[in-house]
Amino acid sequence: MNSRRNFVKKTALASAGISLLSNVSFGAMTNLNDKKLRLAFIGVGLRGMNHFNNALNRKDIEITAICDIDPERIKLALKKIDTANWSKPKVFGNSDYDYRNLLELDNVDAVIISTPWLWHTKMAVDAMKAGKYTGLEVSAANTIEECWDLVNTHEATGSHLMILENVNYRRDVLAVLNMVKQNVFGELVHFRCGYQHDLRFVKLNDGKTAYGKGVEFGEKGISESKWRTQHSVLRNGDVYPTHGVGPIAIMCDVNRGNRFVSLTSNATKAIGLHNYIVKHGGKDHPNAKIKFKQGDVITTTIETANGETIIVTHDCNLPRPYSLGFRVQGANGLWEVDGNRMYIEGQSKPHQWDKADQWLKKYDHPLWQKHGELATGAGHGGMDFFVLNAFVESAKENIAPPLDAYDAAAWSAITPLSELSIENNGEPQNFPDFTRGMWVKRKPYNWIKSKY
Numbered sequence: 070m071n072s073r074r075n076f077v078k079k080t081a082l083a084s085a086g087i088s089l090l091s092n093v094s095f096g097a098m099t100n101l102n103d104k105k106l107r108l109a110f111i112g113v114g115l116r117g118m119n120h121f122n123n124a125l126n127r128k129d130i131e132i133t134a135i136c137d138i139d140p141e142r143i144k145l146a147l148k149k150i151d152t153a154n155w156s157k158p159k160v161f162g163n164s165d166y167d168y169r170n171l172l173e174l175d176n177v178d179a180v181i182i183s184t185p186w187l188w189h190t191k192m193a194v195d196a197m198k199a200g201k202y203t204g205l206e207v208s209a210a211n212t213i214e215e216c217w218d219l220v221n222t223h224e225a226t227g228s229h230l231m232i233l234e235n236v237n238y239r240r241d242v243l244a245v246l247n248m249v250k251q252n253v254f255g256e257l258v259h260f261r262c263g264y265q266h267d268l269r270f271v272k273l274n275d276g277k278t279a280y281g282k283g284v285e286f287g288e289k290g291i292s293e294s295k296w297r298t299q300h301s302v303l304r305n306g307d308v309y310p311t312h313g314v315g316p317i318a319i320m321c322d323v324n325r326g327n328r329f330v331s332l333t334s335n336a337t338k339a340i341g342l343h344n345y346i347v348k349h350g351g352k353d354h355p356n357a358k359i360k361f362k363q364g365d366v367i368t369t370t371i372e373t374a375n376g377e378t379i380i381v382t383h384d385c386n387l388p389r390p391y392s393l394g395f396r397v398q399g400a401n402g403l404w405e406v407d408g409n410r411m412y413i414e415g416q417s418k419p420h421q422w423d424k425a426d427q428w429l430k431k432y433d434h435p436l437w438q439k440h441g442e443l444a445t446g447a448g449h450g451g452m453d454f455f456v457l458n459a460f461v462e463s464a465k466e467n468i469a470p471p472l473d474a475y476d477a478a479a480w481s482a483i484t485p486l487s488e489l490s491i492e493n494n495g496e497p498q499n500f501p502d503f504t505r506g507m508w509v510k511r512k513p514y515n516w517i518k519s520k521y
């Protein structure tokens with residue numbers, strides 16, 4: 070991890086290379102010894118508001134600016150500020166690019182970006198160039214070029230980027246990471262994970278129809294149906310890989326002694342969204358004519374430099390209960406989240422599953438033992454507290470975050486590479502090495518002793 074002194078040294082070095090970049094300033098970072106982190110929000114929709122609420126529960130934050138192009142969301146955010154009796158932040162959102170005026174403010178140390186996917190890289194790059202400690206919602210990027218933009222801008226400016234992957238902080242995930250780091254599974258071999266979440270109601274929602282009955286999206290949609298569904302119309306790939314792959318990448322030290330080397334992807338036919346529209350809007354509804362491109366179940370197999378495989382599933386358009394489908398398997402045994410089961414050779418009865426609970430309790434992560442009570446109610450079973458906490462604490466010290474620009478790039482690259490593989494009948498696609506060879510030397514973050 071970089072200390073503040075290293076950061077200063079690094080920025081001095083980096084600034085030699087940034088004279089070519091416009092709009093670069095480190096001024097905003099000069100005040101980080103202040104007790105409170107001066108935080109701004111770009112995007113206070115569903116997700117941004119969740120971070121916003123959690124921020125309002127902290128004593129070490131000042132919210133100095135907010136930006137959203139939807140006045141209703143601004144109104145709601147200001148109401149919450151008022152109720153909490155906090156000082157009114159500066160407000161932006163008059164146009165799509167008004168966020169750039171927010172980034173010019175000197176009294177913003179750090180920014181949380183929770184906007185639709187196509188805005189992510191653009192906003193994060195601008196934020197890093199403006200010297201802000203940048204938190205970016207998932208996924209971070211849509212194309213390989215955007216993945217490189219994140220890495221290149223981080224390296225050129227010295228500004229940090231944290232991908233705000235909350236699932237990395239889920240209690241069972243951190244307990245299993247604890248087991249991985251204590252070598253309970255032995256040498257790692259194979260993983261499964263994914264995003265298996267029935268999003269039909271989210272993707273087809275006009276905000277007016279009773280729960281589960283809407284069939285509109287785009288201009289007639291609300292929240293994610295405004296922008297997310299269009300990706301299902303035009304793209305056939307795993308557009309949301311990081312909830313699954315983020316935790317696994319950390320377990321097998323990707324970018325820190327290991328790396329993603331290549332992937333293959335395959336897609337099924339697409340029937341789920343069409344069937345839902347016909348069921349709730351009728352076969353004559355205009356949206357029933359739409360030919361969705363995204364296969365209902367997309368299966369990606371990643372190979373790592375250390376010889377593991379990771380199967381990643383994207384399954385959001387068919388009826389099903391939620392599961393991220395984790396499996397972590399090594400030379401000594403395995404964990405499977407579905408079925409809540411664990412098997413460790415020599416400790417479990419031969420050929421019989423243990424309930425995972427007893428293991429997860431035994432290896433409960435120190436972070437959860439310390440902050441579990443605070444986290445209750447923070448959203449998504451408490452993990453939202455931890456991801457914000459890691460961001461805020463890292464930003465206050467201006468040190469490298471636990472989930473960094475290289476992670477953001479490698480995990481997000483799955484999307485464009487899976488699209489390319491599917492387009493080419495499952496042909497293998499190579500991952501760029503976003504660390505430019507440094508994965509060989511980079512040391513894993515110390516997740517067991519970590520304060521956040």
Ligand SMILES: NC(=O)c1ccc[n+]([C@@H]2O[C@H](COP(=O)([O-])OP(=O)(O)OC[C@H]3O[C@@H](n4cnc5c(N)ncnc54)[C@H](O)[C@@H]3O)[C@@H](O)[C@H]2O)c1
Nearest residue numbers: 112113114115116117137138139165183184206207292293
């Ligand atoms: N980590 C998680 O658990 C989790 C959960 C939900 C969503 N997300 C991610 O969070 C992001 C936002 O999702 P959401 O559900 O909040 O969507 P949303 O549509 O509810 O919110 C997006 C907000 O961004 C605003 N916006 C759009 N363009 C803007 C611009 N140019 N400038 C300023 N504001 C702009 C919109 O007005 C809206 O309020 C997505 O990347 C999504 O994948 C993550």
